[in-house]
Amino acid sequence: xTVGELSEGQILRGxxxxxxxxxxPVGPGDDAAVLAVPDGRVVATTDTLVHxxxxxxxxxxxxxxxFKAAAVNLSDVAAMGxxxxxxxxxxxxxxxxxVSFVRGFADGLAAACAELAPGCAVEGGDLTVSxxxxxxxxxxxxxxxxEPVRRSGARAGxxxxxxxxxxxxxxxxxxxxxxxTDAEGAPVPVDPALLDSAEARALSRQLxxxxxxxxxxxxxxxxxxxxxxxxxxxxxxxxxxxxTSDVTIAFDSATLGDDPGLALDGGEDHGFLVTFPADAVPxxxxxxxxxxxxxEAVTVDGRAWTGRGGWDPYRDWDxxxx
Amino acid sequence: xTVGELSEGQILRGxxxxxxxxxxPVGPGDDAAVLAVPDGRVVATTDTLVHxxxxxxxxxxxxxxxFKAAAVNLSDVAAMGxxxxxxxxxxxxxxxxxVSFVRGFADGLAAACAELAPGCAVEGGDLTVSxxxxxxxxxxxxxxxxEPVRRSGARAGxxxxxxxxxxxxxxxxxxxxxxxTDAEGAPVPVDPALLDSAEARALSRQLxxxxxxxxxxxxxxxxxxxxxxxxxxxxxxxxxxxxTSDVTIAFDSATLGDDPGLALDGGEDHGFLVTFPADAVPxxxxxxxxxxxxxEAVTVDGRAWTGRGGWDPYRDWDxxxx
Numbered sequence: 001x002t003v004g005e006l007s008e009g010q011i012l013r014g015x016x017x018x019x020x021x022x023x024x025p026v027g028p029g030d031d032a033a034v035l036a037v038p039d040g041r042v043v044a045t046t047d048t049l050v051h052x053x054x055x056x057x058x059x060x061x062x063x064x065x066x067f068k069a070a071a072v073n074l075s076d077v078a079a080m081g082x083x084x085x086x087x088x089x090x091x092x093x094x095x096x097x098x099v100s101f102v103r104g105f106a107d108g109l110a111a112a113c114a115e116l117a118p119g120c121a122v123e124g125g126d127l128t129v130s131x132x133x134x135x136x137x138x139x140x141x142x143x144x145x146x147e148p149v150r151r152s153g154a155r156a157g158x159x160x161x162x163x164x165x166x167x168x169x170x171x172x173x174x175x176x177x178x179x180x181t182d183a184e185g186a187p188v189p190v191d192p193a194l195l196d197s198a199e200a201r202a203l204s205r206q207l208x209x210x211x212x213x214x215x216x217x218x219x220x221x222x223x224x225x226x227x228x229x230x231x232x233x234x235x236x237x238x239x240x241x242x243x244t245s246d247v248t249i250a251f252d253s254a255t256l257g258d259d260p261g262l263a264l265d266g267g268e269d270h271g272f273l274v275t276f277p278a279d280a281v282p283x284x285x286x287x288x289x290x291x292x293x294x295x296e297a298v299t300v301d302g303r304a305w306t307g308r309g310g311w312d313p314y315r316d317w318d319x320x321x322x
Numbered sequence: 323x324t325v326g327e328l329s330e331g332q333i334l335r336g337x338x339x340x341x342x343x344x345x346x347p348v349g350p351g352d353d354a355a356v357l358a359v360p361d362g363r364v365v366a367t368t369d370t371l372v373h374x375x376x377x378x379x380x381x382x383x384x385x386x387x388x389f390k391a392a393a394v395n396l397s398d399v400a401a402m403g404x405x406x407x408x409x410x411x412x413x414x415x416x417x418x419x420x421v422s423f424v425r426g427f428a429d430g431l432a433a434a435c436a437e438l439a440p441g442c443a444v445e446g447g448d449l450t451v452s453x454x455x456x457x458x459x460x461x462x463x464x465x466x467x468x469e470p471v472r473r474s475g476a477r478a479g480x481x482x483x484x485x486x487x488x489x490x491x492x493x494x495x496x497x498x499x500x501x502x503t504d505a506e507g508a509p510v511p512v513d514p515a516l517l518d519s520a521e522a523r524a525l526s527r528q529l530x531x532x533x534x535x536x537x538x539x540x541x542x543x544x545x546x547x548x549x550x551x552x553x554x555x556x557x558x559x560x561x562x563x564x565x566t567s568d569v570t571i572a573f574d575s576a577t578l579g580d581d582p583g584l585a586l587d588g589g590e591d592h593g594f595l596v597t598f599p600a601d602a603v604p605x606x607x608x609x610x611x612x613x614x615x616x617x618e619a620v621t622v623d624g625r626a627w628t629g630r631g632g633w634d635p636y637r638d639w640d641x642x643x644x
Binding site: 128 | 354
């Protein structure tokens with residue numbers, strides 16, 4: 001059975017039946033949802049996953065895609081210090097998409113909300129037909145009376161911390177492109193029996209990232225001066241934070257684990273880069289110091305970073321395959 | 323120059339430079355926006371336009387698409403009785419998309435906000451690569467202390483009103499499919515010189531709908547018991563409202579203009595279907611009465627409606643063409 005054989009209403013019921021019930025003043029089913037944000041401010045962000053540039057169905061299970069589409073948006077809400085309260089999910093699918101895809105996708109959305117942001121629910125969405133499977137999620141959050149933690153608040157003398165993992169998701173992506181492609185470079189399904197435990201772990205982080213949302217909210221409550229989601233790689237994201245705050249972020253490579261290059265350049269981990277003043281009780285692990293703005297936005301061991309600055313193997317792939 | 327030749331940051335600046343400045347506590351540029359909703363409730367909706375099923379570049383100018391993508395979402399917010407305050411715009415484009423497309427699209431977004439919902443701004447978004455041009459917009463609104471106007475509030479004895487036009491957008495779509503396709507059925511650019519004034523008007527309503535947002539908010543403040551955006555055709559949408567309210571909507575075809583069939587079945591006008599109690603001062607034009615629930619959700623002149631119930635010529639088109 002494919003989605004092309006069902007009405008929009010039937011597909012929608014198949015999704016809503018698998019999601020936790022709405023707790024909003026007005027949930028799914030009207031022209032729009034109404035959500036409670038008691039302190040009078042709502043945090044809002046949107047992020048899209050497109051088949052081809054962002055994922056391959058040969059590698060990602062439907063559950064993985066639902067989980068990841070939720071997780072990457074929940075992390076952006078949490079990076080402001082806000083508690084995620086709702087997702088709106090726009091799903092554009094080819095008519096030939098199996099109905100089982102929609103069920104697995106909905107289960108992944110529900111699992112991500114339950115595990116990463118309990119109380120957050122899917123409160124609205126949209127279904128359309130498209131030649132290209134596309135998942136556009138909007139996440140909304142409540143600050144619960146706190147001030148938002150922006151990218152612009154880092155001050156010289158603050159400590160630089162990372163909450164969450166670095167480089168694991170990029171390592172997983174490398175496993176996919178190196179081990180699970182055919183002679184023409186097209187993706188082939190992952191055989192778990194071929195993976196050692198480190199590879200399996202890295203692959204899981206790539207396909208189903210678990211941003212530490214609760215810790216990010218704790219960091220906001222503990223006096224973080226700046227925070228952001230690390231999605232495009234630590235150096236690239238730290239450069240944005242440094243430029244916005246008009247400071248230099250000085251990393252110490254000895255704090256970055258076995259493969260500092262991967263930690264500095266690998267994207268998609270969806271951990272958090274946080275700065276804390278000296279008198280705060282910080283969370284995460286310290287990876288550097290905020291310095292007055294120098295010639296470089298970011299330094300590693302006192303020098304400019306000459307790493308590859310992010311690696312995106314999806315970028316030039318033919319979206320028609322896999 | 324195409325978007326594939328520019329960085330995401332360069333494309334984004336080209337968009338933001340053409341939009342009115344943010345008035346939000348935190349606008350574009352951080353992990354998420356922060357928006358003020360003084361009464362502690364936010365209204366949220368999302369709607370997607372996909373090249374192929376929803377529009378054709380041969381027919382729609384980039385400005386039209388920006389305008390329409392904003393308008394169809396603004397109307398859903400207003401249908402709850404809420405004032406639109408912000409849009410989040412996710413744009414997935416092929417690398418070969420001309421940069422001029424992005425500029426025209428941004429101008430259309432800005433024009434729709436200025437004309438339909440002054441004070442509403444684009445406060446966030448996302449840019450991705452896709453084989454299929456896809457526009458996913460989320461609109462957020464503030465109830466400003468009013469109760470939301472839901473689909474479930476219609477009561478027997480209420481008058482049924484329409485604010486806005488009916489059938490014009492469908493007439494415009496028919497003009498496109500009948501007059502501006504080649505021998506194989508592929509779309510060809512519209513030559514305005516070939517249109518009479520009625521056709522030109524209908525085409526404009528199809529390509530650049532202008533939902534009467536201000537009147538919808540006035541209806542909410544004037545005691546409307548139920549309201550919804552008319553996007554899929556009057557009968558189909560009234561059926562949803564009638565089912566949710568557990569009533570029958572009885573239309574009088576004499577109130578529906580020269581072509582009642584088109585008014586009842588034509589979609590995409592993005593006017594508003596509203597019910598008012600007898601003691602309210604209604605807005606719009608009266609088209610029927612709410613009756614106790616009978617065998618039919620909707621009647622026309624006392625009988626079940628046997629019209630086509632919506633016409634979607636895009637549905638079976640090959641999305642690869644035009």
